[in-house]
Amino acid sequence: MGTSTVAQVLKRFDYQKYSAFIALVVLFVVSAFLSPFFIRPGNLVNILSQVSYTGMIALGMALVIITGGIDLSVGSLVAFDSLIGVMVMNYVMGSIHNELVAILTGIVATLVLGAVTGFANGITITRGRIAPFIVTLGTLAIFRSLALFIGNAGEIQSQSNIYGEFGLANVLWLPLPVWVMLVLAFVLDIVLNRTRYGRYLCAVGSNTRVAVFSAINVDRVKVIAYTITGVLVAISSILLSSRFNAVSTSNTGMGYELDAIAAVIVGGTPFTGGRGTIWGTIIGAIILGIINNMLNLLGVSAYLQGTVKGLVIIGAVYIQRQRA
Amino acid sequence: MSETLLETRGISKDFSSVYVLKDINIQVIRGEILGIIGENGAGKSTLMKILSGIYPPTSGEILFEGTPVHIHGPLDAKLLGISLIPQEFNLISQLTVYDNVFLGSELRLNNGLLDKKTMMARTRELLSELSVDIGPEERIEKLSTAQKQMVEICKAVSINAKLLIMDEPTTVLTQYEIDILFRLMRRLRDQGSTIIYISHKLKEVKTICDRVIILRDGSVISTEQIGNVSIMDMAQRMVGRELNQVFPEKRRPAPDVVLEVQDLTIHGVIEDISFKLHRGEVLGLAGLVGAGRTEVAETILGVRHAEKGRILINGKGVEISRPVDAVANGISYLSEDRQGSGILVSFSVIKNVSLVSLASYCRYVIKLILRQKERASAEVHARRFNIKAPNLDTRLEFLSGGNQQKVSLAKSIDTKPTVLIADEPTRGVDVSAKQEIYRLINSLAAEGLACIFISSEQEEIIGMCHRVIVMKQGRVMGSLEGERITEEEIMFLATGIREGVA
Numbered sequence: 001m002g003t004s005t006v007a008q009v010l011k012r013f014d015y016q017k018y019s020a021f022i023a024l025v026v027l028f029v030v031s032a033f034l035s036p037f038f039i040r041p042g043n044l045v046n047i048l049s050q051v052s053y054t055g056m057i058a059l060g061m062a063l064v065i066i067t068g069g070i071d072l073s074v075g076s077l078v079a080f081d082s083l084i085g086v087m088v089m090n091y092v093m094g095s096i097h098n099e100l101v102a103i104l105t106g107i108v109a110t111l112v113l114g115a116v117t118g119f120a121n122g123i124t125i126t127r128g129r130i131a132p133f134i135v136t137l138g139t140l141a142i143f144r145s146l147a148l149f150i151g152n153a154g155e156i157q158s159q160s161n162i163y164g165e166f167g168l169a170n171v172l173w174l175p176l177p178v179w180v181m182l183v184l185a186f187v188l189d190i191v192l193n194r195t196r197y198g199r200y201l202c203a204v205g206s207n208t209r210v211a212v213f214s215a216i217n218v219d220r221v222k223v224i225a226y227t228i229t230g231v232l233v234a235i236s237s238i239l240l241s242s243r244f245n246a247v248s249t250s251n252t253g254m255g256y257e258l259d260a261i262a263a264v265i266v267g268g269t270p271f272t273g274g275r276g277t278i279w280g281t282i283i284g285a286i287i288l289g290i291i292n293n294m295l296n297l298l299g300v301s302a303y304l305q306g307t308v309k310g311l312v313i314i315g316a317v318y319i320q321r322q323r324a
Numbered sequence: 325m326s327e328t329l330l331e332t333r334g335i336s337k338d339f340s341s342v343y344v345l346k347d348i349n350i351q352v353i354r355g356e357i358l359g360i361i362g363e364n365g366a367g368k369s370t371l372m373k374i375l376s377g378i379y380p381p382t383s384g385e386i387l388f389e390g391t392p393v394h395i396h397g398p399l400d401a402k403l404l405g406i407s408l409i410p411q412e413f414n415l416i417s418q419l420t421v422y423d424n425v426f427l428g429s430e431l432r433l434n435n436g437l438l439d440k441k442t443m444m445a446r447t448r449e450l451l452s453e454l455s456v457d458i459g460p461e462e463r464i465e466k467l468s469t470a471q472k473q474m475v476e477i478c479k480a481v482s483i484n485a486k487l488l489i490m491d492e493p494t495t496v497l498t499q500y501e502i503d504i505l506f507r508l509m510r511r512l513r514d515q516g517s518t519i520i521y522i523s524h525k526l527k528e529v530k531t532i533c534d535r536v537i538i539l540r541d542g543s544v545i546s547t548e549q550i551g552n553v554s555i556m557d558m559a560q561r562m563v564g565r566e567l568n569q570v571f572p573e574k575r576r577p578a579p580d581v582v583l584e585v586q587d588l589t590i591h592g593v594i595e596d597i598s599f600k601l602h603r604g605e606v607l608g609l610a611g612l613v614g615a616g617r618t619e620v621a622e623t624i625l626g627v628r629h630a631e632k633g634r635i636l637i638n639g640k641g642v643e644i645s646r647p648v649d650a651v652a653n654g655i656s657y658l659s660e661d662r663q664g665s666g667i668l669v670s671f672s673v674i675k676n677v678s679l680v681s682l683a684s685y686c687r688y689v690i691k692l693i694l695r696q697k698e699r700a701s702a703e704v705h706a707r708r709f710n711i712k713a714p715n716l717d718t719r720l721e722f723l724s725g726g727n728q729q730k731v732s733l734a735k736s737i738d739t740k741p742t743v744l745i746a747d748e749p750t751r752g753v754d755v756s757a758k759q760e761i762y763r764l765i766n767s768l769a770a771e772g773l774a775c776i777f778i779s780s781e782q783e784e785i786i787g788m789c790h791r792v793i794v795m796k797q798g799r800v801m802g803s804l805e806g807e808r809i810t811e812e813e814i815m816f817l818a819t820g821i822r823e824g825v826a
Binding site: 197202215216 | 650
């Protein structure tokens with residue numbers, strides 16, 4: 001029957017897999033019609049660079065959500081990591097007077113700190129057998145408070161002039177943070193889809209008991225996911241503090257957990273875990289970025305942007321639910 | 325005169341344009357026990373899910389008590405008086421037995437609060453009718469598989485259904501519990517209930533049913549009064565070909581001891597379990613439900629931790645504290661709880677087969693998976709095990725129980741183990757898949773694999789095992805070998821009437 005073939009092709013088409021991408025295309029076209037300013041290259045690059053900081057954190061969040069967990073502490077950790085990083089850098093600069101060494105020491109310290117805090121989240125969740133929501137809700141409060149305490153709730157300036165350079169540097173027409181996000185996505189996509197660790201992530205999230213019986217070290221798989229997230233938070237922190245050449249303990253990283261989780265969910269990773277997508281997460285982050293950008297261009301109050309974001313998250317999950 | 329309770333007219337069902345049921349016309353007569361039999365994938369469970377509102381039919385209509393009905397969900401079915409005991413458990417493990425029995429039909433006091441007292445009393449009554457020794461306040465997660473099955477039965481019976489559908493209710497039960505269930509079923513029938521009974525066990529169908537409907541490849545092959553068909557007839561019509569010898573010939577095991585267990589003890593669970601397993605041997609673990617057989621397996625596997633005792637592999641003591649250690653020592657487990665701890669239903673055939681053995685398909689430090697190698701290996705298993713799937717990327721949720729089980733077995737032996745612990749390997753599996761599984765285990769044993777074979781089906785134990793250890797309340801009651809393996813001897817030991825030499 002010739003007539004049914006088109007219907008069958010449409011029926012078999014995997015909407016679930018491409019729904020985020022389709023949404024992105026639709027949103028892009030609609031935005032282009034609504035505002036001529038939108039499709040200017042400068043504006044598009046601007047959107048990408050705005051979403052890159054939370055976008056790279058969202059990649060780790062995707063891994064954590066695939067295991068069936070959540071990490072609410074990422075926003076506070078951005079403040080904490082970047083604060084400590086800048087303070088280490090300033091201290092080293094003050095004592096040995098070599099700017100390059102100081103910057104490198106600061107960066108390494110931030111990365112180590114990111115790994116350690118992520119690891120601490122993971123260990124507390126697995127060894128302590130405490131729900132990820134509770135543990136990271138606790139660390140969300142702890143690290144923001146520590147950052148405020150250490151930085152006297154104020155702003156810490158970097159004493160280096162070079163440090164503020166690379167955070168906004170353009171490499172091949174795109175800002176550095178965008179490249180970092182894309183390279184990380186490329187790597188983590190391979191990790192998720194092509195490596196044993198990626199397979200284990202999905203197995204743990206699908207059914208922990210089956211994973212245990214299948215000789216998978218479930219705790220280790222989870223701890224690694226939180227540690228990777230911690231490192232990604234650190235990378236984001238470095239780029240962010242470099243961009244401003246300063247850290248504000250009360251503002252930096254505020255609400256990043258919401259943006260990161262939203263990007264993952266809008267990108268098509270189910271909150272129940274067991275599977276997920278890295279490029280989908282990037283698309284999710286860009287969708288949220290475009291919506292923010294459009295609201296600005298259309299002159300909608302900045303205070304209303306949270307409302308739109310919230311509706312988009314709930315709507316995305318509702319649509320996924322209908323199709324499943 | 326016999327009156328039709330439920331009738332289907334031209335029911336069809338397809339899943340993404342693959343037909344599972346084609347033009348099904350059946351009549352269920354009030355007050356009968358109707359058997360529905362068929363191989364895995366014949367469409368039995370799908371048909372029952374349509375009758376109980378879990379799936380909508382693609383076409384066709386259902387008449388209940390003479391009027392056309394649309395059953396849009398389990399709630400609709402319940403309001404009509406149709407109750408289903410599904411093949412996979414549908415209990416909430418954090419809740420108590422009585423919470424589950426009354427889930428969705430809670431009794432309430434006049435002030436709107438739950439009438440816990442009445443619900444508990446009613447549950448206790450139902451449990452004692454089924455001679456189950458559990459309290460209504462027990463949590464589901466603490467129950468054994470068989471006890472959970474009895475709770476499912478209580479739940480279905482509690483609403484006084486007009487039509488009770490039982491999908492493979494006896495797969496996890498021992499003969500003793502099956503007898504109790506059958507008595508209950510006969511009484512319900514005599515009180516006017518109608519029961520649809522789905523089973524792979526033809527002997528049971530012959531015993532309990534009044535009529536039988538045979539399905540094959542989604543169509544009704546024949547409908548018969550039970551007196552007019554023999555078990556052999558039923559089996560042949562189901563399969564559509566002649567059936568030969570069910571159990572393959574046993575081969576002589578090698579003399580070398582592969583696994584030795586000494587005085588394994590977890591107080592209150594298992595006590596002083598000792599046995600030796602030889603290369604190429606199939607060692608049966610028999611006993612009533614709750615005898616501690618699965619617990620022994622889980623202890624050897626490192627899921628449970630022994631308080632006392634040793635495990636020796638090839639004569640050397642080994643430390644097994646996690647399943648990872650067991651796999652590293654060449655021990656593999658085929659779980660009794662297929663969907664709970666055996667396979668991942670959201671994973672493809674390929675990904676399930678390689679789940680435990682994944683390390684052997686990986687290269688470089690980052691453990692990149694060699695997909696071609698992985699696929700090739702899954703293809704070998706699919707051919708050897710005769711796994712029926714649209715393709716190897718199909719997720720297991722779309723396969724029938726028998727094929728899921730074959731994938732689970734393929735997964736267990738893909739690590740090339742020296743010891744396989746097969747726990748209820750043919751649970752919920754039809755005659756021809758059963759035969760295939762017997763042959764596979766037998767041929768693996770011939771290749772040198774030592775197998776611990778746990779089963780509640782006496783025939784299987786007798787047909788497959790070289791030696792049988794019978795357990796009761798966590799203890800070894802005795803062991804039987806060769807000609808001495810008979811149903812009577814096993815029952816004597818399992819019930820404690822006779823105590824043999826351990």
